[in-house]
Amino acid sequence: MADLHDAAHQDAAHERVREVVAGIPAGQVLSYGQVAARAGLRSARQVGRILALDSDDLPWHRVLRADGRCAPHLAGEQLARLRAEGVTVVDGRVRR
DNA sequence: AAAGTGACTAGAC
């Protein structure tokens, strides 16, 4: 039965990242690298990739770059959502 | 198999 689930379930890493992102409280943000560390991954790029594929039910807007900036193509939506949660955004950058 | 790509990061200047 393992082989059937294997493809559908993707990787354990994938699932851990989902858990970590789902656990970020409203009004708080984490960098891709922080999520990676919490999920036991080696590279921040993997987090971005996973979110790009499967962010549908997650608060993906709480994950941004290490410098407090968000990914270029997401900036508009992401910043709007963060501001709606009470996050301080100054000149397109999140204040922690 | 080799090169290109991207929701990244840290360091150098």
Added chain:
DNA sequence: CGTCTAGCCACTT
């Protein structure tokens, strides 16, 4: 502050 470089890793061409 800013830009550039190199390192990173899974995926695509």
